[in-house]
Amino acid sequence: MRTIVSQMPEWSHYIKGHDTLTLGYPWQSYETDPTWAQLVREAVKGLSATVTYCASVEMIRQALATLAPHSVDLLVIDHDDPERHAIGRNPIRLPLALDALPLLKPGGWLIVDNYDSFGMHAFDWSGFQTFTFDEVGGFNKWRRYSGRGTRLGQRVVA
Secondary structure: OOOHHHHHHHOOHOOOOOOOHHHHHOOEEEEEEEEHHHHHHHHEEEEEEEEEEOHHHHHHHHHHHOOOOOOOEEEEEEEOOOOHHHHHOOOOHHHHHHHHHHHHHEEEEEEEEOOOOOOOOOOOOOEEEEEEEEOOOOHHHHHHHHOOOOEEEEOOOO
16 A cells, blocks of 8 residues: 555655655645745645644634534644743643544544644544554664654544
8 A cells, every 4th residue: 555654755864853845745734833834835736735824723723613524534633832832831732633523534544743742642542543653663773753653543434
């Protein structure tokens, strides 16, 4: 099966922390950083992708509220929170993840970067078949993943 992992050039650079935009695989999303949003818009020109700049997580929540339930095949939860960052606090991703969850189709995929932090340790994965990547490279300890783990979950079809 062809996937972003098998097709992405320079996979080893990604594992070392280089971003997907630089490697030619940008995420398509709502962005809280205007500079990053513009870079992603440029990268996805010609694709059926929408990149929306939202100055706050609250604006993202409002945008998500306009989408139909069960209309999204893939959700990626990997955001910063400019308002919390401004006061020296880490983002809390759980409320946004819970707002987005009703949008996910049965059989759709949820990808959570840093699944064990930013409040996501309290997320209920019971409705998903999950795949967790805490370390890439098996027993090769020198190839540790640069983040705090990524979890992929496919929503179980009831």
